[in-house]
Amino acid sequence: xxxxxxxAIDYGTxxxxxxLAWPERPWQALIVDGTAEPSSAVHVGRDxxxxxxxxxxxxxxxxxxxxxxxxxxxGVGTVRVRxxxxxxxxxxxxxxxxxxxxxxxxxxxxxxxxxxxVPAGWDPGRRTWLRLAAHQAGLGRPQLVEAPVAALLxxxxxxxxxxxxxxxxxxxxxxxxxxxxxxxxxxxxxxxxTGGRAVDERLVAMLLNTQDGGVETxxxxxxxxxxxxxxxxxxxxxxxxxxxxPLPAPGxxxxxxxxxxxxxxEPMLRRVAELAADALRAAALEAADLDAVYAVGATAAMPAxxxxxxxxxxxxxxxxxxPGxxxxxxxxxxxxAAAPASEPAPKVPKLTVLxxxxxxxxxxxxxxxxxxxxYETRGATxxxxxxLAVAGILALVLCLAAGPWIGxxxxxxxxxxxxxxxxxxxxxxxxxxxxxxxxVAALYAVAAGLYLxxxxxxxxxxxxxxxxxxxxxxxxxxxxxxxxFSPPVIVEFPLVATLILSVGSVLFTLTVxxxxxxxxxxxAGGALIGVGVALxxxxxxxxxxxxxxxxxxxxxxxxxxxxIGVFGVGIGxxxxxxxxQRLLALVRS
Numbered sequence: 001x002x003x004x005x006x007x008a009i010d011y012g013t014x015x016x017x018x019x020l021a022w023p024e025r026p027w028q029a030l031i032v033d034g035t036a037e038p039s040s041a042v043h044v045g046r047d048x049x050x051x052x053x054x055x056x057x058x059x060x061x062x063x064x065x066x067x068x069x070x071x072x073x074x075g076v077g078t079v080r081v082r083x084x085x086x087x088x089x090x091x092x093x094x095x096x097x098x099x100x101x102x103x104x105x106x107x108x109x110x111x112x113x114x115x116x117x118v119p120a121g122w123d124p125g126r127r128t129w130l131r132l133a134a135h136q137a138g139l140g141r142p143q144l145v146e147a148p149v150a151a152l153l154x155x156x157x158x159x160x161x162x163x164x165x166x167x168x169x170x171x172x173x174x175x176x177x178x179x180x181x182x183x184x185x186x187x188x189x190x191x192x193x194t195g196g197r198a199v200d201e202r203l204v205a206m207l208l209n210t211q212d213g214g215v216e217t218x219x220x221x222x223x224x225x226x227x228x229x230x231x232x233x234x235x236x237x238x239x240x241x242x243x244x245x246p247l248p249a250p251g252x253x254x255x256x257x258x259x260x261x262x263x264x265x266e267p268m269l270r271r272v273a274e275l276a277a278d279a280l281r282a283a284a285l286e287a288a289d290l291d292a293v294y295a296v297g298a299t300a301a302m303p304a305x306x307x308x309x310x311x312x313x314x315x316x317x318x319x320x321x322x323p324g325x326x327x328x329x330x331x332x333x334x335x336x337a338a339a340p341a342s343e344p345a346p347k348v349p350k351l352t353v354l355x356x357x358x359x360x361x362x363x364x365x366x367x368x369x370x371x372x373x374x375y376e377t378r379g380a381t382x383x384x385x386x387x388l389a390v391a392g393i394l395a396l397v398l399c400l401a402a403g404p405w406i407g408x409x410x411x412x413x414x415x416x417x418x419x420x421x422x423x424x425x426x427x428x429x430x431x432x433x434x435x436x437x438x439x440v441a442a443l444y445a446v447a448a449g450l451y452l453x454x455x456x457x458x459x460x461x462x463x464x465x466x467x468x469x470x471x472x473x474x475x476x477x478x479x480x481x482x483x484x485f486s487p488p489v490i491v492e493f494p495l496v497a498t499l500i501l502s503v504g505s506v507l508f509t510l511t512v513x514x515x516x517x518x519x520x521x522x523x524a525g526g527a528l529i530g531v532g533v534a535l536x537x538x539x540x541x542x543x544x545x546x547x548x549x550x551x552x553x554x555x556x557x558x559x560x561x562x563x564i565g566v567f568g569v570g571i572g573x574x575x576x577x578x579x580x581q582r583l584l585a586l587v588r589s
Contacts, residue, residue, distance in 0.1 A: 006113040007103050008332035009142070010150075011092065011130075013072045014169035014196060015298070016040050017325055018099045020107055021332035029325070030102045037298070037324065038098060041069050042091045044081045052094040070169065071095075073192060076129040089133040096137035114142040115331045117150055120174050120188040136483070143334070148174035149183045150330030151296045155320050160291030161186075163279065165272060165317070166327070167305065168297035170195040173275040175283040175290075187282035194271045196299040202264035262304040269305065273312030293317045296326035348408045349490060358495040359401055365502040366394040369509055370444050374451050384561075385462040388448060389568030390505050392441030392463045393470070393575060397501075399437035400474055401493045403429040406436075423482050426490060430478035434471050441467045462565075466572030473579035480586045491582055497535035501571060504528025504555075512561050523559040529567050530555030536574040539581065 006021040015037040018030040032038040033054040043056035044066040051059055060067035065082055068074065071091035078085035104110050116134060118127055127144055134142050148164035159179045166172045174188040241258055280287060293315055295305055300323040309317045320326040349355060373387035407429020445463035449456040477491060508525025511518040530551030538544045558566070 004113065005107045005111045006115065006332055007099075007107075007111045007139075008115045008117075008328050009096070009099055009134075009139075010117040010147075010328035010331060011072070011096065012040060012168050013070045013192075014040060016095055016099065017328040018103065019325075019328055019332050020103065020111070027329065027332055028106065030099060030106060032098050032102050038095070040071060040092075040095050041067065042071060042094050043067050044086055044091075046082065050086075050091060050094040052091075052098055070197070073170070073197075076126055089129060089136065092130075092133040093136040096134060096139060100138050110138065112140075114139050115145055115334060116142045117147045117327050117331050118144040119172050119190065120146040120148050120185045121172060121190045145331045145334040146185055147172065147327050148176050148185055148188070150327045150334060151294060151320070152176055152178055152183055153330035153333045154322075154326045155294050155296070155318075155330075157292055157294060161285065161289055163276060163290050163293040165276065165293065165295040165300065165309070166297050167272065167295055167299035167323075168195055169197045169299075171268075171272055171275060173272065173279045175279050175285060186285075187279045189275050189278045189282065191271060191275055194268050194275070195297075198268045198271075199261070199265045199299065202267070203261070206260070206264060258303060261302060265299075265302060265304060266308075268299075269308045270312070273309060276309075276313055287313055287315050290315060294320060296320045296323050298324040347490070348404045349492060351405075354495055358493075358498045359398060361502040362394040362398040362401070362498055365506045366391045366398065366440075368506055369394070370448075372510060374448055384564060385458065386564030386566070386568035387509050388444060388459060388462045389466040389565065390509065390571060392444055392467045393568070393572050394502060394505065395440040395444070396434075396437030396467050396471060397493060397498055397575060399433040399440065400430065401433075401498065403433040404490050404492070405429070406432045427478045427482035430474060430481070430491065434474045434478065438464070438467060438471050462568070466569055469576035470572060470579050473576055473583055477579060477583050477586060480583065493578070494535060497532045500528050500535070501532035504532060505567070505571070508559060508567065509564060512559060512564065519559075523556045526555035526557075526559035526563070526567070527552040528555070529571065533570055533574040536578040 004023070008019050008021060010017045016032075016039075017037055018032075020028045020030065022028070029036040038053045039057065041053070041056045041060075043051045043059040043063070045051065045059070045063075046066070056067065068079060068081060068086075068091055071079070071088050074088050074091075076088060079088055079091070080086075100110060114134075116130065116139075118130060122130075131141060131144065134140075147166055151164050151166065152162060157178065160177070162176050162178060164174045164176055166174070170190065170192045171194040172188060172190040175186045177184050177186055244255055280290075293309075293313065295309065295317055296319075299305070300319050306317040306319050322329070369387050369391040373384060373391065404426070407425040407427075410428050410432065411425045441463045442460070445459035446456065448454075448459040448463070452459075481489075481491075504525045504527070506525070508522050508529060511525065512522040530553070531548045534547035534551045535544055538547055555567075
């Protein structure tokens with residue numbers, strides 16, 4: 001049962017439509033750039049900045065080289081803009097970001113239930129690509145609803161065999177079988193060179209007397225604004241007999257009539273009839289077997305569409321009440337789509353005794369080491385600065401280990417609830433913990449400098465330099481989790497290694513300057529540090545065992561006050577290596 005607003009998006013070749021569907025209120029179209037049908041065109045600046053919507057058209061007048069009229073028509077790879085490859089998904093994301101911004105402004109928060117239309121003929125790879133572009137725009141994992149199925153929902157077509165003619169900037173013709181249990185696409189054929197863009201191309205050729213009539217040439221040239229006016233005029237004559245369209249100098253304004261538009265649309269309509277025959281043939285059906293034929297899409301609003309297609313197909317053709325919005329309205333009504341409406345919140349690890357110790361011990365060890373460094377050693381020797389390094393590293397380990405719980409707490413905050421998907425929660429927890437850890441290390445350095453009355457340079461160097469590699473790698477892991485399309489996973493720092501390093505560090509630093517039994521205690525602490533480092537460096541059990549013996553023995557024999565700095569740097573590098581391995585695993589997966 002729907003409990004909150006639902007965002008439905010129909011990202012098209014020429015324009016994008018989006019509506020908010022409320023449980024007990026009429027649907028509401030999102031108005032972007034002053035229209036319910038903002039352009040999908042984008043402009044790539046010389047600095048790589050992508051501008052979407054009406055602003056892209058304005059920039060195209062002075063800088064046509066950066067203009068991409070229809071990103072969706074460029075495929076799913078890259079498109080050459082200004083001589084360099086630009087990811088098409090990034091261009092799509094730019095338009096979707098406008099929708100996200102307006103949805104948040106209108107609804108107060110981005111809805112958790114998000115749906116998008118998808119052409120029925122798209123394979124799983126292209127559908128995943130569209131979800132990726134949506135994910136980059138902050139839309140999480142939207143449901144994908146096939147366009148012809150959505151069109152049937154909005155037209156309230158009776159159960160049976162229905163031919164859906166989706167006449168937008170391009171054309172897709174589908175045979176759909178619907179019953180009480182839902183709808184199934186039996187066949188679909190498409191032609192990207194047929195549809196509203198083809199009509200625009202002929203209008204440009206007829207009115208501007210261009211030789212090639214190429215819409216891309218017109219759109220990329222100095223007449224981009226004029227082409228936009230022609231497109232608007234073409235749509236306007238669906239409601240009135242004629243409109244006046246200004247042409248650039250030395251051309252004069254011309255009257256764009258219904259007759260002229262129908263002449264430009266004749267080849268397109270003939271091709272639609274051919275596609276309809278192909279779709280019926282693919283479904284092993286005849287036109288007489290159909291229960292209904294519906295035309296949807298902005299181009300279907302032309303008065304000539306039902307008349308010409310009825311003549312070609314020999315069966316009645318009905319045009320949806322709001323043909324341009326038929327698909328997006330059907331997407332808003334769709335129920336039970338295959339993909340979940342949104343990702344479930346990541347499951348925060350249960351706070352067991354071991355995990356509790358993994359959070360408590362490094363925190364206590366960090367405070368103990370810092371206190372011992374300040375109040376006992378007073379920074380008497382250069383080697384004692386290693387205590388400050390170890391204290392900072394353990395503080396970072398604690399804060400990063402607390403990342404899952406920090407993220408869960410942030411997600412429950414009333415001010416930001418619902419704005420993050422699962423990946424955002426995991427990423428925010430890690431980044432926040434990372435920032436806390438580095439801040440604590442820096443505060444240690446400042447406090448040590450003030451108490452010992454020394455310049456801040458040396459304590460900052462010892463407190464931050466061993467921490468920064470691990471902190472930067474952890475931040476990279478958090479960013480990658482946020483940007484990845486696959487489901488996020490909770491990153492847990494090894495608890496056993498954390499406990500061993502915490503105990504070993506305290507045991508070593510507190511007893512290394514003593515004699516008698518304390519010597520053996522410090523050697524035991526050095527051995528524990530070596531074992532903890534080995535557990536972080538390797539993931540394979542056999543290698544962990546071998547390296548634990550080697551590094552443990554090494555730590556046992558180098559237990560000396562002069563080795564405190566060595567241990568501090570070693571622990572910092574081991575923690576950094578562990579986070580580096582997590583980063584590499586995410587990049588490869």
